[in-house]
Amino acid sequence: MKVVVDMNKCQDHGQCVFAAPDVFTMDDDGHLLYVPDPDDALRDEVEEAADVCPLQAIRIEG
Amino acid sequence: MAAGIVVAGASLGGLRAAEHLRAAGWTGRITVVGEEPHMPYNRPPLSKEVLSGKAPFASLAFTPKPATADVEWRLGTRITAARLDERTVTLDDGSLLPYDGLVVATGMRPRRLRCPGPLAGRHTVRTLDDARRLRDELTRPGVRVVVVGAGFIGCEVAATAVALGVAEVTVVDPLPLPMAGPLGELLGRALLKRHEERGVRFVLGAGVAGFHGDERVTGVELSDGTVLAADVVVESVGSQANTEWLEGNGLDLSDGVLTDESLRVGGRPEVVAVGDVARFPNARYDGVPRRVEHWSIPTDTAKHAAKTLVGAGPGPFAPLPTFWSDQHDFRLQSFGAPALGLADVRVLDGDPAGDVLVGYHADDRLVGVVALGGQPAARLAARYRAHLLQQPALTA
Numbered sequence: 001m002k003v004v005v006d007m008n009k010c011q012d013h014g015q016c017v018f019a020a021p022d023v024f025t026m027d028d029d030g031h032l033l034y035v036p037d038p039d040d041a042l043r044d045e046v047e048e049a050a051d052v053c054p055l056q057a058i059r060i061e062g
Numbered sequence: 063m064a065a066g067i068v069v070a071g072a073s074l075g076g077l078r079a080a081e082h083l084r085a086a087g088w089t090g091r092i093t094v095v096g097e098e099p100h101m102p103y104n105r106p107p108l109s110k111e112v113l114s115g116k117a118p119f120a121s122l123a124f125t126p127k128p129a130t131a132d133v134e135w136r137l138g139t140r141i142t143a144a145r146l147d148e149r150t151v152t153l154d155d156g157s158l159l160p161y162d163g164l165v166v167a168t169g170m171r172p173r174r175l176r177c178p179g180p181l182a183g184r185h186t187v188r189t190l191d192d193a194r195r196l197r198d199e200l201t202r203p204g205v206r207v208v209v210v211g212a213g214f215i216g217c218e219v220a221a222t223a224v225a226l227g228v229a230e231v232t233v234v235d236p237l238p239l240p241m242a243g244p245l246g247e248l249l250g251r252a253l254l255k256r257h258e259e260r261g262v263r264f265v266l267g268a269g270v271a272g273f274h275g276d277e278r279v280t281g282v283e284l285s286d287g288t289v290l291a292a293d294v295v296v297e298s299v300g301s302q303a304n305t306e307w308l309e310g311n312g313l314d315l316s317d318g319v320l321t322d323e324s325l326r327v328g329g330r331p332e333v334v335a336v337g338d339v340a341r342f343p344n345a346r347y348d349g350v351p352r353r354v355e356h357w358s359i360p361t362d363t364a365k366h367a368a369k370t371l372v373g374a375g376p377g378p379f380a381p382l383p384t385f386w387s388d389q390h391d392f393r394l395q396s397f398g399a400p401a402l403g404l405a406d407v408r409v410l411d412g413d414p415a416g417d418v419l420v421g422y423h424a425d426d427r428l429v430g431v432v433a434l435g436g437q438p439a440a441r442l443a444a445r446y447r448a449h450l451l452q453q454p455a456l457t458a
Contacts, residue, residue, distance in 0.1 A: 014444050030437035
C-alpha cells in the first residue's frame with residue numbers, strides 16, 4: 001500500500017494522526033509527517049485517516 | 063431483498079453511508095438520491111477557499127471508493143414523501159422507489175430571514191452553487207457586504223470577504239458577542255477583537271427588521287430603525303432540517319429526526335439516520351438526543367448506522383465531537399462538547415490575546431476544549447483529546 005498526502009492541501013488538522021497513529025504523526029512544529037509505504041495490515045486505519053481528513057488530502061494507492 | 067437500500071441525501075453523510083454499508087457487508091443494491099446535481103463534495107471550503115477563489119470547484123469532490131462503484135446515484139432528484147409502513151419513498155417525478163432499508167441523510171438547509179424587502183442580492187452559503195453566486199457578487203468592485211448572523215459561517219464569510227479586498231464588511235447579530243452561543247463570552251470577546259482588528263465591523267445586539275431596495279437589496283434596516291447600506295447580504299442565521307418528506311409517519315421531527323442510541327428511526331429496524339439531520343443521544347454525555355452540525359458527524363454516524371442497518375449490532379454510539387473554523391489568520395479547534403460546559407469556562411493554557419486553550423466544565427468535569435490561535439494552540443487542544451475520551455459519562 002502506498003500513501004500520498006497532497007501537502008499543498010494539508011492544513012495540519014491532525015485528524016489522521018488520531019485515526020492512524022502508526023502512519024501519521026506531527027513534528028514539534030505541528031506539521032504532518034507520514035510513512036509513505038505502510039504495512040498492508042494498517043489499511044483499515046489508513047482508510048479511516050483518509051476519510052476523516054477535512055481537506056481530503058490523503059490518497060491510498062494499491 | 064431485491065429493492066435494496068435507499069440512501070436519501072447525496073452529501074457527505076449519504077456517501078459515507080453507502081461506503082460503510084459495503085464495508086459492513088451489504089452486497090445488495092444501494093441507490094443514493096440527491097437533490098443537488100453534483101456528486102458529493104466537501105462543504106467546509108465553500109465559505110473559505112471556494113469563496114476566496116483558492117480552491118477550484120472541481121477539487122471539492124470526494125474520491126470514489128472501488129467498493130461503491132456499483133452504487134446508483136440519482137442526482138437532481140428530490141424525495142417528496144415517504145411511507146415507512148409500505149417501505150417506499152416518492153420521487154419528485156411522482157414515481158415510487160421501494161426499499162428494504164432506508165438511510166435518512168437529507169441534512170439541513172439554511173434558515174432564511176422572513177422580513178419585508180427584495181430577495182435579489184441576498185445569499186446563503188450551503189451549496190456549491192450558493193458559494194459560486196456569492197463569489198461573483200463579492201468580487202465586484204466597491205461592493206458593501208452585510209452579513210446577518212455572527213456564528214461560524216457568518217464569521218468565516220466575513221473573514222473571507224476581507225481577504226478578497228471587500229472594503230465594507232459588517233456583521234449584524236442580536237447577541238452581544240460573535241459565536242458566544244456555542245463558545246461562551248470569553249472566546250466571544252477574543253474573537254470580536256480579532257475580527258475588528260482585521261477590518262470586520264460588528265453591529266451587535268441588533269435584529270433585522272427588513273430590507274431596503276426595489277428590485278435588489280440596497281440596505282438592511284435594523285430593529286432600532288438604523289439602516290446599513292448593503293449591495294450584498296449574506297444570511298447565516300442557522301439552519302433547518304430537511305425532514306418534510308418524512309411527515310405523516312408518526313416520527314418525532316421537532317428538530318431533525320429523532321433516533322435511538324443505534325441511530326434507528328421510529329423504532330424501525332430498517333430505517334436509520336445519519337449526518338446533521340439525525341438527533342441522537344451520545345452515550346459519552348447525558349443521554350439527551352441532539353443534532354450535531356460538525357464535519358466529523360456524517361462519517362461517525364454513517365459508520366455506526368450502517369452496522370445497525372445490516373444487523374451487525376454496534377455498541378452504544380459515543381462519538382467525540384470535533385470541529386474547527388478557519389477565520390483570517392487564526393483557527394478555532396474544538397474537541398468534545400463545549401456547549402455543555404458554558405457555565406464553567408476556564409483558561410487552561412495561554413492568553414486570550416494570543417494562543418489560548420479554553421476548557422469547558424460540567425459538574426467540575428472537563429467536557430470540551432477549544433483552542434484559538436495558530437498551530438501551537440491546536441496542538442495543545444489535540445493533547446486534551448485523549449483526556450476527554452477518558453472522562454466518565456455525565457448523568458442525565
